[in-house]
Amino acid sequence: MAAGKVPCTVVTGFLGSGKTTLINHILTGEHGKKIAVIEVGVDDALVLDTKEEIFEMNNGCICCTVRGDLIRILTKLLKRKNRFDHILIETTGLADPAPVAQTFFVDDDLKHSLRLDSILTVVDAKHILLHLDEEKPDDVAFADRVLLNKIDLVTEEEKREVVRRIKAINRTTKVIECQQARVELDRILGLQSFDLEQILAMDPAFLKDHHHHEHEHEHEHGHGHEHEHKDDDCAQCAAGDPDHSHHHGHSHKHDSRVSSVGIECEGALDMQRLNEWLSTLLQEKGADIYRSKGILNIAGSDDKYVFHGVHMMLQFGSSAEGLGKPWQPGQPRFNRVVFIGKDLNRQELNDGFRSCMADANGSGSNGAA
Structure with missing residues (x-):
């Protein structure tokens, strides 16, 4: 984590999900943190009825309307940097979280002072499936954490189905259950999800196709403990295979066009081919690729490369820059990438990525990323 930079979390979610309730808890609760909350895309439904652009709360937090x-x-x-510990940027109503996240990639002044910590999406357990069926799953696709609110309004079976659908869209996200949008702030702040070093810890489990429709994932609860459980999760569906029909004991008429594709392979990549492929992919499909991340083994280098991106914006780094350790002698080298987006073609992505492999003797161009 870059020293001295203020962490920023983008908070998004469907109307009525409990996002406003969460923000009000933060602005009024005695949690000991000084947090600035910025409302983006403000319409008539403000969290606070104030004409001031910056409004200080009794608990030391700050509310801003943009x-x-x-x-x-x-x-x-x-200019008030020493007055707070964290910034929350709330995308109000139907505002798209992508432009907010991209702000931290493109503005040089902000990059020196702020860092994007994570994207948090609040969803209503009772009604989230309706939103997903209406082809509005973008907020879930962007999320590093999904706050599953109002779990008291659904049965255990309904809740499992909600989690299954969320994971089919975004297999890398973690789901935190809560009621009345109450959650310990340490569970949703300070995640460092956009720090390149975090990508080195990316769990390979979600990349693998599991036989018999078994997929294991972490499932967090907002009341202070976590456990793992298995749910029926079809890897082909999660990978975006539109021709795959699935039957998990009960019918699902709607499967989202938004999904995750994970690719893992051994061998070394040719840097020039990789750059050309990624550039072409993002030029042609970048609007539909919401999030991407990966760990890369580049031919001719012992450095371990990592990247993450939002739409067309990519950030690269390597162990040469202090991000983790280089590949060690005798250590198995691998490539591990994830794409989350709309209408993804797993086969095309897989073939395209593998076309970037260096040939058997490791020859190839190794231009800078």
């Missing part, structure tokens, strides 16, 4: 330029209000807040 009717114009997010970069301007962030710059203004930085």
